[in-house]
Amino acid sequence: MTSRIRHITVDCVDPYALSGFWSEVTGYPRHPDDRPDDPAALLMSSEDDSPDLLFMAVSEERHAAPRTGHHRFHLDVMPTDRTRDEEVDRLLALGAILVGDHRKADGTGWVVLADPEGNEFCVERSPAERAASL
Structure with missing residues (x-):
């Protein structure tokens, strides 16, 4: 058995705003139930095998931590x-x-x-x- 990637998740401060940017980039529509004050926002891939993009709220302090080195x-x-x-x-x-x-x-x-x-x-x-x- 294998696993498939269901979501690519992005930690962020403002899931609704950032998902709006990425919706414009990818053309993936935002889930119709998502609202600006929700702790998560989902962009739905139009292809069955492609993962969706999920944006999850993290605290400003955690998100603002300085990056050390290259993104992995x-x-x-x-x-x-x-x-x-x-x-x-x-x-x-x-x-x-x-x-x-x-x-x-x-x-x-x-x-x-x-x-x-x-x-x-x-x-x-x-x-x-x-x-x-x-």
């Missing part, structure tokens, strides 16, 4: 209907913060962004961009 876990996102660069521009307009730009002259590489609560994620090339480089 992060999400990589890949645009499906635009280029990586167009997606980076879109996400910055939604409130993401540029952390690191690792794009190369040949079109490879990625961009590291942070969501409004500082959780880092990477933006990769689209499938069309990958296919064009083969």
